Amino acid sequence: MGDYRYTREGSHMKAPIGARVSIRFHDPEGGFRDLVGYLESENSLRNRHGELIEFDVEKIAIYKVIEEKIHSAGHGAPLSIRIQELERILTAAWPPIRQEFFGKWLIRTSGKFTMRANSVLPSGKAPHGEPAQDIDQSIAYVIAHYEKEGLVPTFAIPLPTYADLDSKLFEQGWIEKVRAHVMVADIADPVYDQSKFKTLISDNFDESWLALQEDHGVAELMRGYPALYASVFDGQKLIGVGRTAHAEGWSALSRVFVDPQYRGQGVSKLIVNALLQSSLEAGIKKSVLQVDSKNLTAINLYTSLGFDFHHEYVYRSYQKTLQILSEGCC
Numbered sequence: 001m002g003d004y005r006y007t008r009e010g011s012h013m014k015a016p017i018g019a020r021v022s023i024r025f026h027d028p029e030g031g032f033r034d035l036v037g038y039l040e041s042e043n044s045l046r047n048r049h050g051e052l053i054e055f056d057v058e059k060i061a062i063y064k065v066i067e068e069k070i071h072s073a074g075h076g077a078p079l080s081i082r083i084q085e086l087e088r089i090l091t092a093a094w095p096p097i098r099q100e101f102f103g104k105w106l107i108r109t110s111g112k113f114t115m116r117a118n119s120v121l122p123s124g125k126a127p128h129g130e131p132a133q134d135i136d137q138s139i140a141y142v143i144a145h146y147e148k149e150g151l152v153p154t155f156a157i158p159l160p161t162y163a164d165l166d167s168k169l170f171e172q173g174w175i176e177k178v179r180a181h182v183m184v185a186d187i188a189d190p191v192y193d194q195s196k197f198k199t200l201i202s203d204n205f206d207e208s209w210l211a212l213q214e215d216h217g218v219a220e221l222m223r224g225y226p227a228l229y230a231s232v233f234d235g236q237k238l239i240g241v242g243r244t245a246h247a248e249g250w251s252a253l254s255r256v257f258v259d260p261q262y263r264g265q266g267v268s269k270l271i272v273n274a275l276l277q278s279s280l281e282a283g284i285k286k287s288v289l290q291v292d293s294k295n296l297t298a299i300n301l302y303t304s305l306g307f308d309f310h311h312e313y314v315y316r317s318y319q320k321t322l323q324i325l326s327e328g329c330c
Contacts, residue, residue, distance in 0.1 A: 090252055212239075249284060
């Protein structure tokens with residue numbers, strides 16, 4: 001399991017959120033019990049099965065940070081397991097307002113903003129991800145759930161794991177809304193080009209940060225998980241922004257955006273490098289991001305910064321609901 005480093009101070013957790021830890025508890029009936037997983041908060045961790053487990057800090061006998069074996073980003077496990085890990089990390093870094101499991105389908109609900117936080121993520125075994133009922137009944141349950149919320153029923157389908165589920169939905173008239181690359185990289189010390197622009201990193205964002213790409217609708221989602229925010233300035237003018245959140249030893253990049261008037265001047269590279277440098281300083285050595293498969297400019301940028309394709313996913317939405325909402329019919 002690697003080397004251990006003692007980190008207990010009094011009765012309080014001192015390990016950083018996202019660290020992998022082994023915790024030993026006093027059992028009320030005598031003896032001890034152990035938990036191993038990644039810290040989600042001071043009193044909860046996520047185990048290797050993806051289950052969130054809460055615990056009483058006062059019952060800790062001792063805990064240790066586990067020094068992980070070094071694996072390169074995108075390696076070290078079968079592809080299907082790596083896909084599950086990355087999709088779990090991306091969900092943690094961009095948490096929905098509400099989420100519930102239907103079997104092993106994670107139903108995420110957050111209002112009208114962003115498909116990731118308003119979609120079903122299958123997480124069980126192929127071909128369909130192990131929903132609670134047979135596949136047709138489960139799809140009907142999803143449709144009813146989102147229509148009750150006034151939302152378009154949508155699946156986020158990691159490929160190739162759930163290619164059969166994707167085909168099933170296609171046959172039933174669900175349409176492809178977005179196809180995205182998930183890209184990964186090992187974080188190295190960035191090489192900075194000289195720039196006339198100033199870059200700042202903060203653990204929060206303000207009104208101007210939101211206003212640059214009209215991100216007001218996702219502010220609540222971003223506040224749902226600790227993150228770092230990059231801002232690039234030309235003098236006093238904000239011209240570029242980006243975000244990263246750390247989970248399970250990964251830096252999940254998102255919301256990279258540059259004022260259209262400043263594109264082609266290396267601003268995106270400044271944003272990404274600043275976020276990766278901050279992640280490296282926090283002990284994070286791997287990074288993941290998602291980008292529209294049609295956005296070749298962004299894909300080429302990320303490739304130049306060391307990111308490689310890992311897998312893709314597709315958002316499929318229920319066409320009949322789309323038609324009803326577009327016609328303004330109830």
